[in-house]
Amino acid sequence: MADPRIIIVGAGPAGTRAAEACVQAGIRPIVLDEGRRDGGQIYRRQPDNFTRPYAKLYGTEAPRAQALHETFDGLKDRIDYRAETLVWNIADGHVRTATRTMESALPFDALLLCTGATDRLMPVKGWQFAGAYSLGGAQVALKSQAVSIGHKVVFMGSGPLLYLVASQYVQAGADVVAVLDTAPYSARIKALPDLLAVPSVLWNGVALTLALKRAGVMVRNSVKPLEILGNVEDGLSGIRFRVGAGAEQTIACDAVAMGHHLRPETQLADLARCAFAFDPVTRQWLPERDGDGRSSVAGVYLAGDGAKILGARSAEASGRLTALAALGDLGLPVDKGEMASLRGDVGTYAKFARGLATAFPWPAEQAGALPDEAILCRCEGVTAGDLRAVMRETGAKEANRAKAFSRVGMGRCQGRYCGLAAAELIAAQADIPVEQVGRLRGQAPVKPLNISIGDTDA
């Protein structure tokens, strides 16, 4: 029999470790990534003309970043790596890719989706003004372009990334005015037992907060964001919020980086027709998989943050584990003992991730409390009030139904940025559990596809 055809989508930590396992088993996988270079999100490589050292770019994670990049560089001759190649669809045992000029249909025996995560955002009135960024966007600006998103920057939301990116800004010399965390401090205490699963990462997090305070950055917990102030012409000018039940406060700033931890990029799993289940801890719909990363569809595997947000270290372990599972399923010999130990590692990271979800909860109630005039879906300019009016008029209370009537989630980002908050708003308005609202169905293309895409290359 010819060598099995393995396709890996994503060249981040999960995809890199998966590719390495394939190569070690004597297989030459195809590795597809829409990015210009390998490394994925956290270990994103800087542009060729930049020469910042690893320690500066990746901080405490520098050794891991370097190790991963070196692994990938060592694999390059033994894998079929295609950069700047978007997987826009999956159907009938083929991955469909698009480069700037060409469409291709690639058959596979095993498909490993290592697609990573994007920011999870909770809308705030005024978030459409220029100057409002996602935490990820703010980090990319710094990492790949070495520029700050503004002169006076406020970080608002919750999750480990809030503190990480804020401190990266401080280190880069930017003026970080405040870090406004919606989570109460007590949540962290509650999460401590789970967080102790990975003490080194916990310690990194504590150190970040201390460093921020040392640098004189105002750090607040139990924040209730009220409004991003500004106007369409000049962009944003400040932020209005409350701490707990305290009085309203206003801070002047010209940029806000916002986010509430992450959400997995699950569209490809959806197009591959994997089954999904609701995860009550993160209040997200996640593709179902077994402990080794097998999805509900034979031959389709899920690893890394694209399956569930467990972090970069877990992504390395689950990438390798899932590749071993796939290789085993294809009849190749694999080390069962190593798989067991990788499963153990992933389990430990999963415990830590549960701790993070407890420490930095998604403030679902904020969606229900959005004022009518607040924009909910930025792509389509739909306000919270528009959605509520549609619900009143039509009785819609299912995610896709509400989208069909109101255009929420119908724009360019396909609901990546508003979908979760819209579901919470619908649940609050209809007074039903959010899982009953369902999830927005994924549709191709996963990212916008140019009409001039060439003919399929045979």
Added chain:
Amino acid sequence: MSAASDVIIVGGGLMGSSAALFLRGHGLSVTLLETDLIGRQASGTNFGNVRRQGRPIHQLPLANRAIDIWRRSRELLGADVEYLQSGHIRVCYRERPELVGSMEEYADKARAEGLDLELLSGNALRDKFPFFGADVLAGSYSATDGHANPRLAAPAFARAAERLGAVIHEHTKIVDAQKIGEDFVVSAADGRTFRAPILLVTAGAWGNALSSQFGEPVPIVPRGPNMSVTEPVPYAILPAVGVMTPVEEETVYFRQVARGNIVLGGSTRGPSFPDQYRAYVEPQNTVSQLKHIRRLAPALGKLNIIRVWSGIEGYLPDSQPVMGPSATTSGLYYAFGFSGSGFQIGPGVGETMAEIIAQGATDIPIAPYTIGRFAKG
């Protein structure tokens, strides 16, 4: 005891919803039963062309009746279904000059039915609509056709019917229908039953499952036309545009909605899965659709598509629907299998079926659509 009314309608697409509204206008009590949610299948996923030109001449009276309803839709429904009477153009390509003759012939006959079409040369078309490609040889322009929003239309008809007293049960899948004595008794998957002396089947691609229960199977084939939509760009293209060609792959069409997105459709059709109520877009269809769109309107090549979709439509061998009374069972009526072009005529179908049911006759010619044409022997 089963719930009783004058008429049961099975299938809450545009046909069922508009029939419910007009039956209420005749004073009949109506129960509308829908497997899923109103207007989620073909009626909610289609391209949205509200086009008369290109339909068989014998269908124009029905299409004219429908256009009149579309024009009044805002008052009639108390809702905006984004109906725009902004024109429709059908074009043909250079390698098929014989189609110009067909267009002229069609325009002559259509005029007699009250549909005015203007024939334009390729250059005249490009002067008026610079987006057309060099391969376009000629076109037929209908100023009084247009388009509407399929996601909104059928639910708006259903809400209007409900306001007038129609009873609507969503999440009600009918698995059995029988005539017992004077009444039809239909049963839902969960065991509920409904009873009425008149039964109207408007079950789209699923119609055959019900007509078969009355000894009238039809050779209906479910398929999924493929749609795409671009990101929004400034609103500039008023008419809906389509290609006249005998080659399925070349039959693409597009329209721009007021919000700015351009909806693209056509080329080959994909498979669909009526049992799962899903139709999937085959990637190859999207690629072929985009290729033919570039030929029709090269200027669109600069845009990105942000989403594709499909829907389940029932096709009959002669591309005509089944519409009218049953040939075997009194009190039973059909309107299904609209073969890819039921959106425009939908409201006209509802009004006509209501008329047939309430008054026993209609002036609209429906003979070509009789279910008897598929009877064996």
